[in-house]
Amino acid sequence: MNRTQIIYSLIGVITLAVLAGVVLWSGVFEAENESLVPENQPAVSPKATSSSTNQTDKQYYGSSTIGQSVEGRAISVHTFGNADNHLLFVGGIHGGYEWNSVVLAYNLIDYLQANPSELPENIKVSIIPSANPDGVYALAGKTGPISAADVPADANPGGPERFNANGVDLNRNFACRWQPTSNWRSEEIDAGTSAFSEPEARVIRDYVQSHGLSAGIFFHSAAGAVYGAACNGQVGPQTKTLLNTYANAAGYRAVERFDAYPITGDVESWLTKLGIPAVSVELSNHTDTEWQKNLAGVKAVIKQFSQ
Ligand SMILES: [Zn+2]
Structure with a gap:
């Protein structure tokens, strides 16, 4: 080199x-x-606080007014979680006559607010606690979050409190088999001048149509059973599963279809017409929420849809 x-x-x-x-x-x-x-x-990062509250980077809980009754009372929705898997619970479509279904819905709101970790990340729950506030007002003299203490001790709701302020049975005012008159037990009742003639029914229609729903569960009283629904033909497999899940967990009878008397224009059947499984949960009497039974039913449905 x-x-x-x-x-x-x-x-x-x-x-x-x-x-x-x-x-x-x-x-x-x-x-x-x-x-x-x-x-x-x-x-x-907003996730820094997520472990204790189940919050993601979006809000866990929110409530809003989505419409008004005939007499101008607010109809609200309370929503928990952010997922696409969306369960809707509705209380009080039959107003003061079924006021315990309103109390149950408000109890469920309180429970989910206090126990956010109960809701899986892939489930959203929305609750319309009082779908017929004029009917509740006719009985209790107030609306919004009510409890048994708001109902007069001698109250014996027998008719007007069931209907809206136009005297229409809201659960006969939806667009499935709608007829201008319908039945409640042996009584002939007013189902409105057309499907969705009533503002309270339109509030639910518009909410359902603008929010993708996975299932609808409607609280009533007092038949002590869970009923499936279908608009035409047979009860679908998704509704059957929903029906059995809730009924088995809550300990209510599971009945595929309400058949005590013919019903037209009910919201549950209308939902199934849209392809959304739907059931009616009928409490056993007109005063108790049967909270533990129904909490078990709600939890079972949430679990079913989270899997
Ligand atoms: Zn009812």
Whole structure:
């Protein structure tokens, strides 16, 4: 190796050493930057508080007014969670006559507010606690969150409290087999001038049509059973599963279809016409919420839809 070759070799070695140094230095620099990221993230990420409240980066709970009754009383929805899998629970479509179904719905709102960890991340629950507030007002003299204490001790709701302020049975005002008159036991009753003639029915229609629903569960009293529904033909398999899940967990009778007397224009059948499984949960009497039974039913349905 002559002098020139030695010089070129030295230049080569020095160049390699400098390049290696640059690569190493930048690697260290990147590593330092990366190490900064996880330290900074918890302080700014909304997920930092998620473990105790089940909140994701969106809100866990919200409520809003979605319409008004004939007499201008607010109809509200309370929503928990953010998932696409969406369960709707509705109380009080039969107003003061079934006021315990309103109390049950408000109890469910309180429970989900207090126990956010009960709701799986892939489930959203919405609750319309009082679908016929004028009917509740006719009995209790108030609307919104009611309890048994708001109902007069001598109350014996027998008719008007069931209907809206136009005297229409709202659960005969939906667009499935709708007829202008319908039945409640042996009585002939007013089903409105057309399907969705009543503002309270339109509130539910518009909510359902603008929010994808996985299932609808409607609280009533007092037949002590869970009923499936179908608009035409047979009760569908999804409704049967929903019906049996709730009834088995809650300890109510499971009945595929209400057949004590013919019903037209009910909301449950209308939902199944849209391909949404739906059931009526009938409490056993007109005063108790049967809270533990119904909490078990609700939890079983949430579990079913989370799997
Ligand atoms: Zn009812």
